[in-house]
Amino acid sequence: xxxxxxxxxxxxxxxxxxxxxxxxxxxxxxxxxxxxxxxxxxxxxxxxxxxxxxxxxxxxxxxxxxxxxxxxxxxxxxxxxxxxxxxxxxxxxxxxxxxxxxxxxxxxxxxxxxxxxxxxxxxxxxxxxxxxxxxxxxxxxxxxxxxxxxxxxxxxxxxxxxxxxxxxxxxxxxxxxxxxxxxxxxxxxxxxxxxxxxxxxxxxxxxxxxxxxxxxxxxxxxxxxxxxxxxxxxxxxxxxxxxxxxxxxxxxxxxxxxxxxxxxxxxxxxxxxxxxxxxxxxxxxxxxxxxxxxxxxxxxxxxxxxxxxxxxxxxxxxxxxxxxxxxxxxxxxxxxxx
Numbered sequence: 001x002x003x004x005x006x007x008x009x010x011x012x013x014x015x016x017x018x019x020x021x022x023x024x025x026x027x028x029x030x031x032x033x034x035x036x037x038x039x040x041x042x043x044x045x046x047x048x049x050x051x052x053x054x055x056x057x058x059x060x061x062x063x064x065x066x067x068x069x070x071x072x073x074x075x076x077x078x079x080x081x082x083x084x085x086x087x088x089x090x091x092x093x094x095x096x097x098x099x100x101x102x103x104x105x106x107x108x109x110x111x112x113x114x115x116x117x118x119x120x121x122x123x124x125x126x127x128x129x130x131x132x133x134x135x136x137x138x139x140x141x142x143x144x145x146x147x148x149x150x151x152x153x154x155x156x157x158x159x160x161x162x163x164x165x166x167x168x169x170x171x172x173x174x175x176x177x178x179x180x181x182x183x184x185x186x187x188x189x190x191x192x193x194x195x196x197x198x199x200x201x202x203x204x205x206x207x208x209x210x211x212x213x214x215x216x217x218x219x220x221x222x223x224x225x226x227x228x229x230x231x232x233x234x235x236x237x238x239x240x241x242x243x244x245x246x247x248x249x250x251x252x253x254x255x256x257x258x259x260x261x262x263x264x265x266x267x268x269x270x271x272x273x274x275x276x277x278x279x280x281x282x283x284x285x286x287x288x289x290x291x292x293x294x295x296x297x298x299x300x301x302x303x304x305x306x307x308x309x310x311x312x313x314x315x316x317x318x319x320x321x322x323x324x325x326x327x328x329x330x331x332x333x334x335x336x337x338x
Contacts, residue, residue, distance in 0.1 A: 012287065013306045013313070015294040019215045022053060022124050022162045024063040025238070028215045029160055030192035031153040033131070035167040035181045040197055040207065042166050044229045046127045047071065047081070048088050049164075053125050054096035060221065060233035067124030068095045070116055072102050074133035088230050095122070104136050105148050110155050117159050126156075129166040142184040149190035169196065177210055197223075207231075248289045249300045251279070256302060256319035263316045287313065 019028040036042040052059055056066025073081055078100060085092050097116070103109045117123045128134055138144050149165075156163040167187070169180040177196045178188055188194050193213025200206050209221040209231075222234040251273045256262065262269060266283040274281040281289065287306065290297070294304055305316040 009308060012291075013308070015291050015304075018292060020065070020160070022065050022067075023049075023059045026059070026062055026211065026216060027125075027162055027164070028192065028213075029156065029162055030215070031149065031156045031163050031165070031190070032193040032195065032213070033165045033167050033181065033187065033191045034195040034197065035169050036197035036207075037169050037171075037199070040199055041225055041229070041231065042197055043073070043076070043129055044084065044088070044225070045197065045231050046129050046164070046166055047073075047084055048230050050096050050125065050127055051085070051089055051092050054093050060236070065124055066095075067122040068097070068120040069125040069127070070097045070099065070113070070120075070123065071127045071129065072099050072134075073129050074100060074102065075130060076100060084229070087228050095120075102134065104134050105151055106136055109134055110151060113155060113163075114159065117161065123159070123161055125162050125164065127164045127166065128152075131165040131167045140183055142186045145184045146186035146190050149187060153190055153192070165191070169198070178212065206234075246296075247279070248293045249296050249302070251281075252290075252297065252302055252317060253300055253319070256317060261316075261318045263314065265312055266315060269315055269317075287315065290315065 019030070021028045034042060034046070049059065050069040050071040053064045053067065054069045056064055058064060071081075078098070081098050081100075097120075102112055113126055116126075135148055152163055152165070168182045169177075170182055172180065174180045177198060178194055179185075181187055181194065181196070191213075193211065193216055196210045197207050198210070200208065205225045207223050207225075209223055211219050211221070217238065219236065219238040221236050223231040224234050225231050255273050262272070264272075266286045270281050270283045270286045273279075273286075290304055291306070297304055301320040303318045303320060307314050307316070
């Protein structure tokens with residue numbers, strides 16, 4: 001079977017589509033793990049997340065992609081879930097579903113989740129509480145950990161949804177909190193994102209949610225559990241950073257107001273929009289930033305063409321006039337290398 005490849009020059013001239021996020025900038029499509037000590041409040045957080053996403057309400061000021069959610073609450077009873085629902089919310093939509101029993105990984109779980117997704121086409125999030133409850137009985141080895149989680153990773157990617165696994169932390173302290181996730185390092189390696197919930201002091205009701213992943217930047221969220229057992233946001237290490245799309249659209253729109261069009265190399269463009277380097281937009285970064293923001297730029301009235309000429313990458317930007325805005329969406333955003 002022939003390998004399906006793409007050359008580097010073509011790849012660097014094509015628009016890059018960001019992953020689909022269920023919770024903007026935090027939880028994307030794929031497989032994720034939330035680990036914490038026993039009784040720290042992981043299940044309260046998982047329940048609130050399932051309900052909030054189903055309602056389409058923001059999660060700590062981050063937009064959500066509203067859709068059906070499935071919470072496999074395998075260590076709880078229906079009565080306990082009902083009691084908790086009455087604490088965290090005035091009502092719950094019919095788009096959040098609960099289940100207290102399911103098959104293990106490799107023994108029917110994947111088919112059960114797939115069938116649920118087919119019956120509810122708008123499914124965006126599945127929470128499994130806890131991972132240990134769906135793992136087959138076998139020794140904890142790197143190979144077993146990786147195999148189990150790889151099954152769920154492939155399932156999440158194939159169904160186009162997020163699967164969040166609730167898991168435990170070891171009691172032993174570690175300089176890197178992610179090294180405390182129970183099991184081998186294969187667990188962290190197999191997932192797209194890892195989240196750890198650690199109380200600053202046992203019983204304090206205040207905790208730090210530390211986040212790291214392939215599609216998200218490292219960040220720390222300081223949380224506090226209120227009287228209704230909802231984790232509220234106190235601070236976010238990412239607060240001071242503006243979103244990439246918003247910043248590049250703002251800079252390029254302002255730059256093109258006076259001249260309407262730009263044709264030049266990444267070096268020339270970065271020097272024009274960030275001459276003093278305060279934005280940190282280097283020649284290497286500017287092409288990527290533009291390619292990742294093609295759709296946002298198009299909506300902002302900026303068309304993009306990236307091509308090669310005499311061995312150099314050329315960026316062509318054009319600001320659509322007010323009369324041309326209606327047709328701006330028809331512009332082909334990139335011109336890959338021939």
